[in-house]
Amino acid sequence: MGPCAECGASMDPRSCEDLFHVLLALDHGRQEPWGPLHGVSVSCFLLQHPSRLPADHGGMAWATLRAYLEGGLDEVGRLVGRARRGNSHRVKGGPARVIDDAAPPHRDAPPPRFSVTIEDVAVDGTFPAAKFAERVEAWTTATVDAWNRGT
Template sequence: MSETSAPARRDRPAPRPLPHRLPAEPNSGILAGGGFVSPAPNRPRQNARQGAPPPAHEIRSPVVSGVRHTAPMVTCPECGTTSEVPCATLFNRLLALDHSRAEPWGPLHGVAVACYRLQHGSQLPEGSDVLLGLLRVFVDEGAAAAHRFAEGRRRANSHRNRGAARPAYAPTTVSPNGFRVTLADVAADGTFPASGYERRVRDWADATITAWDAVR
């Protein structure tokens, strides 16, 4: 009986070397060799002092969509405007600009004071004809003519009433309410910006004249 020889053993080919891959970019999800892995989720940075990130319920978003926190609105009982800043506060801001004598606020100081007093009866001296006259000159002839009018009235009063007491301020019973343009409109963003200021004051004066003409 002949011995059967075992089949020759075939050696398997050596495995091919895998391509060299660089480590993944942090949180990129892409390997340098072209592979893809799920990116690691962003985690809040740990506070070195606390040693751990804050709990999830304590993390607050800095922006809440659709929500805007504003100051409560205030309605002036005299001129009728509604704004976040009371009229008295706005007027004090305007006076500070006026007294700086800078353009464009300084030259319109008299007109602005006249508008404010005519729209706020508690600030109006008895008799409104002079203030309305100043506004009419300003609207019809401009700032230079209004300045000449105011200077003429000032000189006349200083010669005629030298040493006399200043007129008392008292609420008037005929002061209109609900003006088309008010101090809040002139203030715009609350700072009385220089751009367009004279135009806004002219609109303020015109609205004041119209309201007063309706009740006289």
């Protein structure tokens, strides 16, 4: 199997999708360190695999990564809170207004390669707890940097 066509990971011995399912299982256990980083991890994965990114979720994924780099999980929590409040049927404009222009930078095509991928975060395919948060931060930085490059 060759490298992932979207993020450039080697996919040896597991595909990005296989690794993503392992990560989701850990995330949904809501245990440290995986659970609290669920939104950040999903945003990284989707922005590195844009064929899987729903058209109306790009702004929230991008806003999540920017919030994480700017203020950590506290800032992500504030963003999610604003989006939830903005999603109320009583608020005109909805979540899009809350996120403002948080869409990823316009590019003719998504970045073809990233310096840190889900494969790097997975280490041996098990997403070890030791230094998981540091690997997710590196993944986030690599994702944002690649999308910003050339804009």
